[in-house]
Amino acid sequence: MRTLKSSEELAMLLDTEKLLVVQFGANSCAPCSAIRKKIETWAARANVAAVYIPIETFPELAAQAGVFTVPCLFVYAEGRLTVRESGYFSVEDVLAKAKRYQEMLS
Numbered sequence: 001m002r003t004l005k006s007s008e009e010l011a012m013l014l015d016t017e018k019l020l021v022v023q024f025g026a027n028s029c030a031p032c033s034a035i036r037k038k039i040e041t042w043a044a045r046a047n048v049a050a051v052y053i054p055i056e057t058f059p060e061l062a063a064q065a066g067v068f069t070v071p072c073l074f075v076y077a078e079g080r081l082t083v084r085e086s087g088y089f090s091v092e093d094v095l096a097k098a099k100r101y102q103e104m105l106s
Helices: 007-016 030-046 059-064 091-105
Strands: 019-025 049-054 072-077 080-086
Touching: 007 019, 007 049, 007 059, 019 030, 019 091, 030 049, 030 091, 072 091, 080 091
Parallel strands: 019 049
Antiparallel strands: 019 072, 072 080
């Protein structure tokens, strides 16, 4: 899972990736770190693009996306938001939904 370097990079990923998992998180958030590791492992096995957006570095992106709490996960299929979860949620459920979208797009 790459860490976002610019807002332009996010726009490029949304335009080019069939399926994209986006995690908004914070360096001081322990659940964010645990979720990030799970997503990294899953994305590598599933061959899915994933990006981590630290809200400390990109507060404007977080605000534009309506992120009020972390961790927050978005799944985009062909550039459209299909899954959004934040706060307390099951990572496995989100990734299962992402896998279903991946199968539909294949």
